[in-house]
Amino acid sequence: MLGREEWLPLARKLDWDYSYVREDEVFPEVISGRPWLPHSEWKDWEESFKTSYREYVDNQYEKDMAVQAVHDAVGRIENVQKLALPWLNSLKVHAAALPLAEFTGVIGNLRGARFGRDSAWRTMATFGALDEYRHTQIPLLLFHPLLRLDSQFDWAHKFYHTNNWFAVAARHFFDELTVGQNAIEFHIATNVVLETGFTNLQFVGLASLARESSDHMFERMVTSIQTDEARHAQIGHPVLTTVMKHDPKYAQYLVDKWFWRNWRLFSILTGLSIDYLTAPDQRPYSFKEFMEEWIIDQFLRTLDEFGLEKPWYWNLVLDELDIYHHMIYASAYSYRATLWFNFVIPGPAERKWLREKYPKYWDDMDAVWEQISERWKTVGPGPENELAVHGTAMPTFCDLCQLPLSAGTPRKNTARVLVHDGRKYIFCSEPCQWIFLHEPERYANHKDVVKRVLLGEAPPQLPNLLTEYFNLTPDTWGKDVHNGDYEWLRARKDSAA
């Protein structure tokens, strides 16, 4: 019987020459990706961490048991009820955004498992697909039962099946990243940019946030997922190395495109969680500090390792660290009924903290929160006044990222209109327009929520838009967690009286 070190290389590298079909018929460029190269260029594909199926199953079993044990000990509804309200709403954001996005990762990995260009790559992608099944099932298992506690947790299942504006944006991202993607672009975009660049480290950060918030269940879940990510993220590295060798310009384009697309989505998911939906005394760092320490420096090292340049818009990302997620949060607060989780207004102490962390643009943001607070003060707190402190006009969305036109600064929004093939488009930023113009055939026919309303595909009245199109109900649409009843606001009203 062969020992592990003898049979594993044989099992991993099981390629052969085709005699009845051509190689480009077995691996068509349209689904395997470009540059199309003969197998001889891929035969040295090598993953740095090697595992067998048996080892994989043993490891995953242990990890699943550990998650289950923590769930049994501290994951019951009564434990979740003790969490701070803002953090509970951060959980709702992740409960909705995470599980089915991970499921699309199954589809992308299965494409790699069939159309990856070397057998070792295909084997690793098979494990990657199994990982992503796990990352779908664990959050569904943990979050969906919380529906008994709060009906907004129903969105763990339904989010991606709705036309809610944020679901439209998330689907636009994941459909391109995973579901409809060729194997080469999928593995570079997902493994190198998303996982190595963002989620692998993001999960480390989220775990420490959860620990500070005494949410040991969420901490264990993201830590467990992160250990899988650290393994399967390596699939993309030898793929990128080969593409760099044969078409470095294309490799640079893919990295530039996907860093931007990832930045847009994750600055919202993580930025809002850290700077607004974690109690101030439980924030170990600001979102900007987290990005600088965990994402920015690490990503630059990764680029350097491959001989890639910084994306051309790099200074814009650094500038947006100070403002983009703040503009998004204030926009979302004022349109909170269009979402499935609740929001909190930053009070004076939090605004002081935010000013210290974000001195560059905070004056402009502070004026916005002051105005919103004044509205609550005028109408008075209470659930009956929620909608008197809510936006009334239709917010607008980018034709590429599908997110609100909330880029730039309050002084100068960077939205830009483009006429392309006789149609008018609007983009939140120069990089979103740049991505569109590189592949207009991919994006041109997608309609954002505003266009759907204007074309009669979505109802124009907000109540109907919320209930019929965004799949919300008065129970589940977002509210202020305190219905405007803040001690600091009451004190202000008392002193005015």
Next chain:
Amino acid sequence: MVITSGSELEKTLPLSLLTGLTFMPVPLYGFLQGDVVGLLILADDGDTLEALARKLQAAASLRVAARDQVRVVYKDETVDPTMTVAQAGLQALDRFDVLSG
């Protein structure tokens, strides 16, 4: 959790983008200086730019206090506030800005 019914919402939010209008609306992307998001503003061809600025200020009033002294900027130029939307050449899905001063 207190439930707010759809009909109450309808009363509170007079948002009816396309129905019940007696003119052909021109949908425009409006950006008010100081605000955090662009808004869809339905203008009438015959609206003056002064009226258009008021519409945008009213739509954003939850987040930005209305100012008396504002100007409308279209294609990087400040436009005469007495001109109408049609005279200024604003067309569907164009961007306009309302700035202080």
